[in-house]
Amino acid sequence: MEFTRISEIDMPVSRVGLGTWAIGGTFWGGSNEKDSIKTILKALDSGINLIDTAPVYGYGFSEEVVGKALRMYGARSKVVVATKAGLQWQDGKIRRNASPARLRHELEDSLKRLKVKRIDLYQLHWPDPSTPLEETAETLLRFKEEGKIRAIGLSNFSTAGMTKFSEVAPFQTVQPPYNLFEREMEKDILPWSRDAGITILGYSALCRGLLSGRVGLGTEFPDGDIRRVDPKFQSPRMDRYLAAVNELDAFAREKFGKRVVHLALRFILDKLQDGIALWGARKPEQLAPLEDCFGWGLDQAALIEINGILSRNIPEPIGVQFLAPPQ
Ligand SMILES: NC(=O)c1ccc[n+]([C@@H]2O[C@H](COP(=O)([O-])OP(=O)(O)OC[C@H]3O[C@@H](n4cnc5c(N)ncnc54)[C@H](OP(=O)(O)O)[C@@H]3O)[C@@H](O)[C@H]2O)c1
Numbered sequence: 079m080e081f082t083r084i085s086e087i088d089m090p091v092s093r094v095g096l097g098t099w100a101i102g103g104t105f106w107g108g109s110n111e112k113d114s115i116k117t118i119l120k121a122l123d124s125g126i127n128l129i130d131t132a133p134v135y136g137y138g139f140s141e142e143v144v145g146k147a148l149r150m151y152g153a154r155s156k157v158v159v160a161t162k163a164g165l166q167w168q169d170g171k172i173r174r175n176a177s178p179a180r181l182r183h184e185l186e187d188s189l190k191r192l193k194v195k196r197i198d199l200y201q202l203h204w205p206d207p208s209t210p211l212e213e214t215a216e217t218l219l220r221f222k223e224e225g226k227i228r229a230i231g232l233s234n235f236s237t238a239g240m241t242k243f244s245e246v247a248p249f250q251t252v253q254p255p256y257n258l259f260e261r262e263m264e265k266d267i268l269p270w271s272r273d274a275g276i277t278i279l280g281y282s283a284l285c286r287g288l289l290s291g292r293v294g295l296g297t298e299f300p301d302g303d304i305r306r307v308d309p310k311f312q313s314p315r316m317d318r319y320l321a322a323v324n325e326l327d328a329f330a331r332e333k334f335g336k337r338v339v340h341l342a343l344r345f346i347l348d349k350l351q352d353g354i355a356l357w358g359a360r361k362p363e364q365l366a367p368l369e370d371c372f373g374w375g376l377d378q379a380a381l382i383e384i385n386g387i388l389s390r391n392i393p394e395p396i397g398v399q400f401l402a403p404p405q
Pocket of ligand 1: 099100283356361363367
């Protein structure tokens with residue numbers, strides 16, 4: 079495992095974090111609690127010490143499962159617990175709400191579900207244009223002063239939003255989408271964060287499984303699985319993404335003796351330098367490729383080759399706009 083630092087968190091943080099969105103079940107066609115707990119424990123035993131969750135993942139369920147796994151693991155002080163706030167749900171509909179009252183309510187609920195006294199990293203899930211950003215920033219700062227959170231993070235923010243937020247409250251991390259196929263943040267968020275000393279947590283490291291090497295044209299996703307509506311998973315576009323996966327896999331084998339899943343993780347780790355890749359898993363065996371992601375790196379020639387494969391197969395890449403909750 080490789081480690082990095084997040085300001086305000088007084089221990090090294092693993093550069094691969096376990097993402098627990100799918101463990102929540104909603105948008106992923108359901109989940110299995112036993113497997114989920116085993117996965118979290120496997121991650122912790124494999125050197126991962128950052129677990130990323132959110133109240134909206136399974137409408138509280140993901141946080142509850144993380145809380146149970148933490149109790150079983152025992153060593154709470156060795157784990158960096160990251161959760162989020164600012165999304166409200168009702169009757170299966172999600173909307174943004176980062177008002178001070180909503181954040182307070184969410185914080186107390188998250189502490190209970192996670193069964194912890196303090197959250198290590200508390201992230202604003204999406205910007206909420208209906209609440210003045212100053213109010214949101216002041217509220218998160220208050221939580222920090224009260225000792226209920228250690229570090230503040232932003233997620234799905236633009237550099238303009240990050241600049242505005244930082245004028246009211248310092249923050250320590252930012253969480254944009256980042257994987258071989260979703261690279262928009264390289265243009266602005268990456269350099270901005272590097273200059274400001276902000277740690278990046280890139281989400282959807284495997285592009286929702288597309289880069290695992292185990293998804294094919296015949297793969298069927300269950301009802302309610304987000305990949306049924308994710309534009310990257312629809313033909314004919316999906317054919318082009320899969321062609322890229324095949325070429326990336328061949329390149330990884332030939333050049334490094336690895337597979338596409340390792341290349342996908344290594345790419346993020348090398349590009350982010352001291353940032354973190356969030357890898358979603360809900361079965362322990364999905365973490366088996368982890369150890370082969372370390373001890374090697376991508377040189378300039380490899381990056382050129384990878385960019386060539388991507389631009390040949392996917393001349394017009396698309397982002398994660400379909401994920402954005404209504405404002
Ligand atoms: N801040 C935000 O708005 C935001 C948005 C999205 C994600 N995130 C965070 O980032 C984390 C990771 O992103 P993600 O969950 O969207 O996607 P991901 O990490 O790109 O992919 C996760 C999925 O890929 C499949 N997978 C993982 N390892 C595999 C393996 N070794 N072999 C085969 N399949 C494998 C699994 O799907 P199956 O189990 O179906 O096979 C898994 O659920 C999330 O859990 C969450 O913590 C944050």
